[in-house]
Amino acid sequence: MALLSSRGDWYIYFWLIYCKIYLAIVGVFSNHCRGTDKVHSVITAGVSVVQSPGGLHRVRTRRRRPLQQHRSKLVALARRPSLRRIVMAPGASAVHAMMEDKEKTLHRPLASVSMHTRRISQFAPLLIALVGLPARGKSQVAHRLSRHLNWNGESTKVFDCSEYRRRHLALYGRHDIFRADNQQGSAVRRQSAREAVQDAMLWLKEGNSVAIFDGTNITRDQRRELNEYCLSEMGFRILFIECVCEDQELLERNIIEILHYSADYKDMSEEEAVDDLRKKMEHYMRQYEPIDAELEDISFVRVENMGETVTAHKVAGQKEAGILGYMSGMRVMPQTLYFTRHGESEYNVVGRIGGDASLSARGQLYAQALAEHVNALAGRAPLCVWTSELQRTKQTAAGIRAPKRPLRALNELDAGICEGLTYEEMQERFPQEFAWRDQDKLRYRYPWGESYIDIMTRLRPVLSALEDEHGVVVVGHQAVLRCMLGYFLDAKLDELPYMTVPLHTIVKLTSCGYKYRVEMIKMPVDCVDTHRKQPMNCSITRSASDALVTVPSHYDTLPSNLWQNTEAQL
Numbered sequence: 001m002a003l004l005s006s007r008g009d010w011y012i013y014f015w016l017i018y019c020k021i022y023l024a025i026v027g028v029f030s031n032h033c034r035g036t037d038k039v040h041s042v043i044t045a046g047v048s049v050v051q052s053p054g055g056l057h058r059v060r061t062r063r064r065r066p067l068q069q070h071r072s073k074l075v076a077l078a079r080r081p082s083l084r085r086i087v088m089a090p091g092a093s094a095v096h097a098m099m100e101d102k103e104k105t106l107h108r109p110l111a112s113v114s115m116h117t118r119r120i121s122q123f124a125p126l127l128i129a130l131v132g133l134p135a136r137g138k139s140q141v142a143h144r145l146s147r148h149l150n151w152n153g154e155s156t157k158v159f160d161c162s163e164y165r166r167r168h169l170a171l172y173g174r175h176d177i178f179r180a181d182n183q184q185g186s187a188v189r190r191q192s193a194r195e196a197v198q199d200a201m202l203w204l205k206e207g208n209s210v211a212i213f214d215g216t217n218i219t220r221d222q223r224r225e226l227n228e229y230c231l232s233e234m235g236f237r238i239l240f241i242e243c244v245c246e247d248q249e250l251l252e253r254n255i256i257e258i259l260h261y262s263a264d265y266k267d268m269s270e271e272e273a274v275d276d277l278r279k280k281m282e283h284y285m286r287q288y289e290p291i292d293a294e295l296e297d298i299s300f301v302r303v304e305n306m307g308e309t310v311t312a313h314k315v316a317g318q319k320e321a322g323i324l325g326y327m328s329g330m331r332v333m334p335q336t337l338y339f340t341r342h343g344e345s346e347y348n349v350v351g352r353i354g355g356d357a358s359l360s361a362r363g364q365l366y367a368q369a370l371a372e373h374v375n376a377l378a379g380r381a382p383l384c385v386w387t388s389e390l391q392r393t394k395q396t397a398a399g400i401r402a403p404k405r406p407l408r409a410l411n412e413l414d415a416g417i418c419e420g421l422t423y424e425e426m427q428e429r430f431p432q433e434f435a436w437r438d439q440d441k442l443r444y445r446y447p448w449g450e451s452y453i454d455i456m457t458r459l460r461p462v463l464s465a466l467e468d469e470h471g472v473v474v475v476g477h478q479a480v481l482r483c484m485l486g487y488f489l490d491a492k493l494d495e496l497p498y499m500t501v502p503l504h505t506i507v508k509l510t511s512c513g514y515k516y517r518v519e520m521i522k523m524p525v526d527c528v529d530t531h532r533k534q535p536m537n538c539s540i541t542r543s544a545s546d547a548l549v550t551v552p553s554h555y556d557t558l559p560s561n562l563w564q565n566t567e568a569q570l
């Protein structure tokens with residue numbers, strides 16, 4: 001008011017009124033334009049956006065629903081020459097790109113699907129769908145990946161389409177059911193795939209992290225439907241893994257494995273089986289449409305020759321990135337691995353845990369027996385020995401004629417404040433800790449020490465490396481070997497801490513298909529038993545005798561004549 005009352009202030013007053021009137025007119029006009037624009041955009045359904053000036057287009061799409069936003073982003077990309085190849089074939093114009101995009105949206109509503117991909121949380125469950133012809137290593141990949149993911153805390157399960165098919169056709173019959181023109185066969189196969197996917201979805205809905213659908217998914221239509229169902233209807237993430245195998249040697253090896261281990265061929269003669277599998281592959285080859293990044297809007301990883309070359313397309317997300325990393329390091333080949341605990345140690349004899357004790361006299365005898373056994377094997381194939389950094393494993397491996405690699409990650413479970421105690425002493429000094437450990441041995445961590453879960457974590461790189469090795473002899477410890485064997489045998493995590501891995505026994509693992517055959521080779525050298533079963537009573541208020549009921553027998557002091565038959569003195 002002070003301003004208005006001064007001289008010449010009527011100019012300012014006039015100027016303010018002028019601005020107000022101007023703004024009112026502009027407001028009315030622009031509202032009118034927006035109304036027209038809305039109508040226009042509904043009629044032209046997106047085609048006009050190419051002709052619209054960029055500025056107007058941006059204003060309009062900001063208010064549009066996500067599908068239109070997605071399209072406007074594509075246009076924006078197409079206008080930037082450096083990014084043009086991402087959305088259209090080289091040489092095509094922006095208008096063509098839009099038309100193509102529209103066609104794709106109509107015939108294969110994938111544009112809307114990829115929009116969903118962006119909205120689905122990083123933490124949403126993931127479906128992995130295998131793609132490829134028979135004998136290309138899909139099941140190998142599925143089961144190895146499942147083992148790896150489970151180990152890393154992602155609850156994973158494989159849903160094998162052929163198992164569902166076998167439920168419908170108790171007897172496999174012949175290759176004919178895979179012919180494209182066999183309507184009955186196709187119906188059974190479609191139904192089996194549907195059931196496998198349903199179960200996979202149920203698994204994910206129950207709160208698990210990853211489901212692996214081990215099917216062929218060889219046509220674009222199958223993949224499009226699966227992609228859309230998973231993303232749009234279920235709100236889960238999806239990653240396709242295509243297995244391609246051009247290497248004839250690898251292919252033959254895979255075929256031999258199928259003939260040996262597939263339930264389809266267990267009742268056929270070898271000749272019949274070979275002929276049947278060959279024809280089955282021919283039927284599939286006629287229908288196979290390899291994944292084409294130009295035609296399919298899916299995220300996928302292509303694995304060639306069982307991991308020789310790995311390529312990725314539109315792979316995003318934490319889990320997917322981890323999977324890609326694992327696949328890149330993967331080599332699938334027949335394997336034989338040997339595992340053994342160190343020979344009986346002086347601590348084992350008196351029932352003490354942990355420490356860095358030397359071998360007992362009987363432990364040294366085992367070391368000799370082991371060396372003889374392994375050196376005889378080494379004549380056939382070059383071997384390599386991995387030990388821990390503790391002296392009992394190094395002493396055990398000393399006589400083996402092969403390169404040795406001591407690894408800290410193979411050291412025994414660190415028992416923290418209980419290192420060097422017997423189980424009886426633990427019960428006496430830390431009864432509560434002893435009970436807690438019995439309640440949940442997998443997760444229990446010794447104060448200032450480790451849990452089984454900790455061992456699993458530190459073993460990850462060793463296991464990844466070991467998966468690609470052949471002829472390695474691992475000389476380790478009870479808890480560490482429980483975890484390693486548990487990994488290869490796909491044991492339930494809660495069962496790991498109670499697996500039986502006796503002293504003076506070589507455990508031989510031989511790969512057969514995607515599984516491992518186990519042989520326990522017991523050496524004729526006496527030793528104590530160190531396996532303590534879970535007692536019935538795990539309560540912290542239990543009596544000492546209840547707590548100690550499963551403690552294996554041991555000596556109180558180290559006998560001097562241990563190498564003789566000392567069984568009676570126990």
Ligand code: F6P
Binds near residue numbers: 412478532
């Ligand atoms: O008793 C031998 C030993 O290797 C100990 O050093 C180690 O603490 C123990 O086995 C692990 O077994 P558990 O987890 O059953 O106590």
